[in-house]
Amino acid sequence: MIEGFIFDLDGVIVDTAKYHFLAWKRLANELGIPFTREDNERLKGVSRMRSLDIILKLGGHQISENEKEVLAKRKNIWYVDAISKITPAEILPGALPFIEQARERGIKIALGSASKNAITILDRLAIDTLFDVIISGNEVTQAKPDPEVFLKVAEALGLPPKTCVVFEDALAGIEAAHNGGMKCIGIGNKEILGNADFVVEGLNAISVDEVLALDYNKINTNKNLD
Ligand code: G6P
Ligand code: MG
Numbered sequence: 001m002i003e004g005f006i007f008d009l010d011g012v013i014v015d016t017a018k019y020h021f022l023a024w025k026r027l028a029n030e031l032g033i034p035f036t037r038e039d040n041e042r043l044k045g046v047s048r049m050r051s052l053d054i055i056l057k058l059g060g061h062q063i064s065e066n067e068k069e070v071l072a073k074r075k076n077i078w079y080v081d082a083i084s085k086i087t088p089a090e091i092l093p094g095a096l097p098f099i100e101q102a103r104e105r106g107i108k109i110a111l112g113s114a115s116k117n118a119i120t121i122l123d124r125l126a127i128d129t130l131f132d133v134i135i136s137g138n139e140v141t142q143a144k145p146d147p148e149v150f151l152k153v154a155e156a157l158g159l160p161p162k163t164c165v166v167f168e169d170a171l172a173g174i175e176a177a178h179n180g181g182m183k184c185i186g187i188g189n190k191e192i193l194g195n196a197d198f199v200v201e202g203l204n205a206i207s208v209d210e211v212l213a214l215d216y217n218k219i220n221t222n223k224n225l226d
Helices: 017-031 037-041 048-058 065-083 095-104 118-125 148-157 171-179 208-213 216-221
Strands: 004-007 108-112 133-135 164-168 183-187 198-200
Touching: 004 095, 004 148, 017 037, 017 048, 017 065, 037 048, 048 065, 065 118, 095 108, 095 208, 108 148, 118 133, 133 148, 148 164, 148 171, 164 171, 171 183
Parallel strands: 004 108, 004 164, 108 133, 164 183, 183 198
Antiparallel strands: none
């Protein structure tokens, strides 16, 4: 029985994934490293320092830990500047009604994000009260695909992992959910998020009842569902 829904933040509830991309792109340009939207898929859901490592590797750059700290800080300043201006208009279509519907059905609601800026974003959008539990990048040491963030959420909710469904827009996040023994709905493009149990374009494209009615055992052995 499904008892908890765990939401990633960037790219699932709020359209902040584009600001992460723009800030990383700006840094990559400065470093003379070619960086495409396709490369960016590998950064989604991944911690700040791990993302930087991926970009540096793309450019074949090797730099000291101190220099890495400086670059990560620069990227974060640009990113924080962008999110300081976000408005509720950037909440993704269907996200709020979906969460409210789930709450009404008695499902526990949590946030499991790799971002150290998660609380700033929730505050800015005044949506922190929607969640029973919030675990952000400040509370974890292991980046997705490690399941730490989702396991901490499940523990705080008091739920066994197998009763939780994770909503994720990132390959690393889907892997993290599965590594934690949870179900996972991919939010985005089916071609990219093939490792999810089920993929929808957004939370406006599925209802709570549909999520609860999915036969996850069947999906796991047959991912070619349309
Ligand atoms: C999210 C995003 C990633 C980002 C990570 C850390 O998971 O999908 O793109 O790198 O959080 O975010 P932060 O705000 O701490 O730099
Ligand atoms: Mg995300």
